[in-house]
Amino acid sequence: MFRFDPYSPAVDADPFPFYKTLRDEHPCFWSEEANMWVLSRYDDIVTALNDWETYSSAKGNLMDELPNRAGATLGTTDPPRHDRLRGLVQFAFTKKAVEGLVEPVRASANRALDAVKGEKSFDFVADFSSKVTVDVLFGLFNLPRENEREVRDKAVLMVQSDPKTRQKGPEHIAAFQWMGDYARQMVELRKREPGDDLITALIQAEIDGEKLADREVQMTITTLIMAGIESLSGFLTMFALNLADHSDARRRLAANPALIPDAIEESLRFNTSAQRFRRCLQKDTVVHGQTMREGDFVCLAYGAGNRDERQFRNPDVYDIDRKPKGHLGFGGGVHACLGTSFARLATRVAFEEFLKRVPEFARVQEHLPWMPSTTFRSPTRLDLAVA
Amino acid sequence: MAKVTFIEHGGAAQTVDIPEGWTVMQGAVRNGVEGIEAECGGSCACATCHCYVEEEFLDRLAPPSQTEEEMLDSTASERRTNSRLSCQIKVTAALDGLVVRLPEAQS
Numbered sequence: 001m002f003r004f005d006p007y008s009p010a011v012d013a014d015p016f017p018f019y020k021t022l023r024d025e026h027p028c029f030w031s032e033e034a035n036m037w038v039l040s041r042y043d044d045i046v047t048a049l050n051d052w053e054t055y056s057s058a059k060g061n062l063m064d065e066l067p068n069r070a071g072a073t074l075g076t077t078d079p080p081r082h083d084r085l086r087g088l089v090q091f092a093f094t095k096k097a098v099e100g101l102v103e104p105v106r107a108s109a110n111r112a113l114d115a116v117k118g119e120k121s122f123d124f125v126a127d128f129s130s131k132v133t134v135d136v137l138f139g140l141f142n143l144p145r146e147n148e149r150e151v152r153d154k155a156v157l158m159v160q161s162d163p164k165t166r167q168k169g170p171e172h173i174a175a176f177q178w179m180g181d182y183a184r185q186m187v188e189l190r191k192r193e194p195g196d197d198l199i200t201a202l203i204q205a206e207i208d209g210e211k212l213a214d215r216e217v218q219m220t221i222t223t224l225i226m227a228g229i230e231s232l233s234g235f236l237t238m239f240a241l242n243l244a245d246h247s248d249a250r251r252r253l254a255a256n257p258a259l260i261p262d263a264i265e266e267s268l269r270f271n272t273s274a275q276r277f278r279r280c281l282q283k284d285t286v287v288h289g290q291t292m293r294e295g296d297f298v299c300l301a302y303g304a305g306n307r308d309e310r311q312f313r314n315p316d317v318y319d320i321d322r323k324p325k326g327h328l329g330f331g332g333g334v335h336a337c338l339g340t341s342f343a344r345l346a347t348r349v350a351f352e353e354f355l356k357r358v359p360e361f362a363r364v365q366e367h368l369p370w371m372p373s374t375t376f377r378s379p380t381r382l383d384l385a386v387a
Numbered sequence: 388m389a390k391v392t393f394i395e396h397g398g399a400a401q402t403v404d405i406p407e408g409w410t411v412m413q414g415a416v417r418n419g420v421e422g423i424e425a426e427c428g429g430s431c432a433c434a435t436c437h438c439y440v441e442e443e444f445l446d447r448l449a450p451p452s453q454t455e456e457e458m459l460d461s462t463a464s465e466r467r468t469n470s471r472l473s474c475q476i477k478v479t480a481a482l483d484g485l486v487v488r489l490p491e492a493q494s
Contacts, residue, residue: 046417050409050410050413051408079430082430083430083431083432083454084454086427086430086432087430087431087432087454087458090426090427090430090432090433091432094426094433094494095426095494096494325416325419326416326417326418326419331428332416332428333413333428333429334428334429334430335428336425336427336428336429337428338427340426341426
């Protein structure tokens with residue numbers, strides 16, 4: 001009998017065979033291990049994303065929600081309040097607003113590359129993706145530069161779950177609480193010393209004449225740090241992995257960096273770091289003959305929709321000429337990733353520099369250590385041998 | 388379903404079927420219409436799904452909310468009297484045959 005256990009290390013390592021069975025044989029599947037339904041076909045996921053009234057985010061959007069988070073962040077609020085809150089935050093993430101990050105990302109990438117100059121191999125995660133992401137995010141939020149390392153470690157830990165107990169372990173909850181305390185301190189700091197930054201803007205913002213509650217500001221900042229650090233460094237790592245595995249594509253990008261944006265889109269489709277999010281049904285809903293009940297949770301498996309041959313031809317082929325418009329690498333609907341412009345820009349600029357200085361590289365490990373997470377997917381270490 | 392025709396700035400036209408209840412922007416993104424960016428995913432927070440609605444359909448639409456009005460002031464291309472954000476136009480049977488023109492730039 002087919003099972004789909006998003007806590008299983010086998011799914012962390014390679015979810016794609018499971019996704020195929022889900023799409024072909026169980027397009028609306030009840031996962032006992034996850035205690036929720038799983039939608040895996042592209043069309044079904046898009047339909048759910050476009051119908052926030054039925055598929056609500058107000059009970060949390062992470063597969064394993066963190067305590068007291070739902071309802072206090074953008075991703076866990078439904079319209080119309082969501083839209084007002086998003087309007088406040090979006091301004092900091094528009095294309096125009098993030099344009100100023102080009103030079104900081106370039107400088108940061110080069111500092112990281114200077115540090116490994118002359119090495120025959122290095123860990124892309126520790127030596128490049130996490131360094132660059134933390135560096136740039138601290139700049140974006142204008143955070144004090146001490147404890148960069150600790151912030152990064154906690155951001156990575158808080159998105160994980162325990163594969164044995166099938167829930168967040170004490171260390172994951174503690175990391176989340178640490179980040180909440182950190183965010184609260186940053187909010188206190190900006191209250192004392194307002195600046196021209198996102199945290200100050202959130203503190204001063206009003207929705208329908210009401211200021212955001214301190215907890216909303218704090219949880220929103222916590223989430224932005226988590227997404228900015230963990231999701232972005234996870235995606236940079238997946239992109240590097242794709243380029244290590246597909247040397248023809250990599251050589252084309254190194255020879256013609258103008259192709260990098262197309263390759264980024266294909267990697268977002270091929271193996272996005274944000275594999276699965278969840279919604280909660282607001283009414284009984286029938287999909288493929290299965291009745292899902294009001295109150296049931298539903299997993300939207302973006303990573304499965306992105307490999308659906310009903311939408312993408314030869315979906316298991318990595319093809320940088322594909323230009324996969326409408327992919328689910330950033331989710332979709334009103335909760336589509338807020339940081340798309342930031343992520344695209346940071347990835348493009350970081351890899352322009354990376355490929356200039358490291359045009360030839362290859363994987364060292366045959367088997368990668370994968371992060372234990374029901375929501376995100378990326379290796380915790382990626383050793384690259386350089387020519 | 389309603390048929391909606393998107394005419395790009397260069398003149399290329401694409402007609403797509405959009406389910407009732409979806410927004411015009413959602414239909415555009417689902418069908419890969421070039422010229423609609425929809426950076427914010429439809430929460431009326433970015434003005435990159437700007438379109439010009441053909442005059443005959445204008446009064447069939449609910450008027451723009453205050454938030455949409457504010458966002459329309461910051462479109463990348465010129466705001467005209469028939470400017471709307473396509474994420475705020477819900478498709479109904481009455482909109483079958485809708486024609487929208489897309490601006491030169493969204494961002």
